[in-house]
Amino acid sequence: MTDMAHLGLYGLGTMGSALSLNILDNGFALHVANRTAEVTADFAKEAGALATRLTTHASLADMAKSMPRPRAIILMVPAGRPVEEAIDDLCDLLEPGDTIIDAGNTDFHDTRRRTAKVEGRGLTFIGMGVSGGEEGARNGPSIMVGGTPEAWAGIRPMIHAISAKFNGEPCADHLGPDGAGHFVKTVHNGIEYADMQMISETYGMMRYGQGMDPAMIGARFEAWDQGVLKSYLVEITGKVLQAVDRETGGPAVDVILDRAGQKGTGRWTLIEALRLGQSASSIEAAVAARSWSSEKDTRVAGEAILGGTRGAVSLDDQDYADALLAARIIAYAQGFRLLAAASEEYNWSLDFARIAEIWRAGCIIRSALLDDISAAFRGEMPLGQLIFAPAFADRLKTTLPALRRVVAAAALGGHPVPALASALSFVDTFAMARGTTDLIQAQRDFFGMHGFERIGGASGQHGPWWD
Template sequence: VINSLLPLLQPGDIIIDGGNSFYTDTIRRVTQVAPTGIHFMGMGVSGGEEGARRGPALMPGGDENAYQHIQPILQAIAAKVHGNEPCVAYMGKDGAGHYVKMVHNGIEYAIMQLISEVYDILKRGTGASNEQMHAYFNEWNNGKLKSYLIEITAAIFKQSDTLTNAALLDVILDKAGSKGTGKWTSQGAMNHGVAIPVIDAAVALRTISSYKTQRTQAAQLYPSRVGKVHLTVNEIADALFAAIILCYAQGLSLIATASEQLNMQVPLHDAVKVWRGGCIIRSTLLEDFYQAYQRNPMLQNILLDAPLAAQLQAHIPALRKVIAEAITAGIPVMGLYNALGYFDNYTLERMPTNMIQAQRDYFGAHTYQRTDRDGIFHTQWS
């Protein structure tokens, strides 16, 4: 496409890729057109069908001077928050716009997985009806969990099937599709050495959901004995709230690390600012994250922000209880569990990985460092 456009363009013209392109492809295209004097900008766009009608969240990256030329156009079409504040900002150099959008999609995968697990706990663990779950999610969307995904989940419970008059949700096949952006996020995190276990779990579980025939066979070999959970609706809501914070923390830490390693110079406060409206992961929590980055623009992980830490700490007991009850009842909660596992390990001053280093040195002479002195050491174990 670029090659067909180049003969029609002049130096200073701008090509904008508003699709879900992989960020390395965007970097390559920026380099490809640079000698011609033409600017290539990769722009993440989020909002779905509603965003097309009412304005999306826009995440452009590339040459900053080129962005200044298109900024008025983008501000005009972007979603607005707080009256007339446009949900668009310059995300950084080269492939930054598409990188931020990729991670946005990874966070989207994870939050959707967390919500589906809470739905399962409510449905099978407490016996809640669709009508009751509609009421719960509707109430949650008027409080600290207020977000687009909570809002549409409440609406889904009320939708009837035009073919059977049953609840539409109950006749939808349990095989989740994907476009691949969640997988890209997991791969990117591996490449940059960043742990994002909730997003990884969400990607893996969509894959497992595709094993419908195998799962049906396995269910006959291993009959389910799902029990009831002893939880209040408020405890479940608090657990979801904590897990969602941890999900955002993982995604944002990936952007921070990748931005540094790839020299993209992503302004994280602008990323969360843009996500506050128009996009699929918009949430009132993003205001708290925005304030955290205002307090410290170089924050590597939002879990290190004291006000957010206090907020999260108050909800961790509910997350522990919900996970324990769900596991005891036989309800899978891989997303919730990975959120808690991340928290417990990230906040642990001394992990048991000293054992792993000892094992590595034992069988492979990979050496180790010590806690009591500097240097690299090796032991003859046997």
């Protein structure tokens, strides 16, 4: 593909319509189509003055057929069958020199398979993660691109133009071949799950343990957003908790059913972590917490049977802020460990500092910490572990006591904090040279003759269990 490719976008839902307006706003001409044709007509009206650069089509096939060559068609439809069907259709309609860009949240294994399939037909395929929700897509998202360097060169000017900027630098880059962009986006979402869960656990302690009302807690989050915890998620938490429900006049958060949804990226992160022999425990805890939350009836029955009560907690505001910072560092560290493992497994040569940089603006996990994370990856980092980088090791040393106080108070008071607790156990495990899996090895040898490695000796040894 060359810089001159004509752009098309299929799927004018929340993200597709916002991204289309962004593309038009940046001076690019755009062809659009949508499964339901009325949506396309409505979109043309919404585009207003920008519609002068817009060409609408009745269907994907009509769009592909009538676009001048070379064509680059962005898909913004749900992962799975909708993407697969659109790609199959396009494979029959496009010609060598044309490009298909899957810009939705796709499982990177599908992207790897589709890259081989589409490129086998002589077309170019790009798997592109886009983060920032509707607002980001409209005004500048963070964009993670996977594909060949040539494919990237063809879309780079447009992607750089529409992406978020941090100190004038585009928060978009080519991260590696085939599934690399979608995988980095998946892990981004995994970290997002963990951060959201840790924030909500902190809210739970302050609300039900300290007896603070949502507006008071929201004000604390608003204040924290001025310091080291500065981030989009802390900022919106402050706003959400201070919002008032129009109907009841009470806190808006109180009228919301406590049952969280998920679309799959958190789960994909975990599945891949396990495949790679890793564990991103804070992300696992966040996915589990959402699953448990969906069992509302079981929880209602559980409260009656097991008598769950939440005891009083008395901690300083600073304890919560420090605990959240420590846990957030650990969640990022676990996400980057997973990226490192995948990079090695799939030969992606991911640039971790660059990934941290393109997450600094536009995306949901943007936070002040990411600037320091990119600096840490460019500096000294023993064993490539973020928690060992001097700046982060120092921060952990000062904030871990607070995380211990929060997790301990939660345990004693009966407040569930799965993500905070698992983050603490992770760092405690890696802060100790000798653990307790000597006993696991002994047990395995006892019941299964699995053998163990003797310290300073050979492997395949057996214990004296049957002497």
